[in-house]
Amino acid sequence: MYTGKVVGSVVCTSKDPALEGVKLKLVEVIEDGVVTKTIVATDATRQAGDGDFVYLIGSKEAGMPFLDQHDLNPTDASIMGFIDEYNENM
Numbered sequence: 001m002y003t004g005k006v007v008g009s010v011v012c013t014s015k016d017p018a019l020e021g022v023k024l025k026l027v028e029v030i031e032d033g034v035v036t037k038t039i040v041a042t043d044a045t046r047q048a049g050d051g052d053f054v055y056l057i058g059s060k061e062a063g064m065p066f067l068d069q070h071d072l073n074p075t076d077a078s079i080m081g082f083i084d085e086y087n088e089n090m
Contacts, residue, residue, distance in 0.1 A: 024042060054080075
C-alpha cells in the first residue's frame with residue numbers, strides 16, 4: 001500500500017474491455033513526503049478528484065476491486081481510499 005495525490009484524469013479513446021466504465025486517474029506517488037513518480041491508477045472509489053490525497057494498492061491485488069465486472073482487470077495500481085489526516089513521527 002502506498003500514498004499519492006491525484007493530479008489529473010486520463011481519457012482513452014480505446015481501452016481494454018475490462019476497463020470500460022472505470023475511471024483512470026493521474027497520481028503523483030509520495031514517499032517520505034517527496035513525489036517520486038507519476039502513475040496512472042484505476043479509481044476503485046469512483047470518487048477521487050484533483051487534489052485528493054489517496055492510498056493505493058498495487059500488483060495483482062489492484063484489479064481485485066473490479067472482479068465483479070471481469071475475471072481479470074489489467075491494472076497495476078488502484079485508488080482504494082482517501083487520506084483525511086496523517087502524522088509524521090520521526
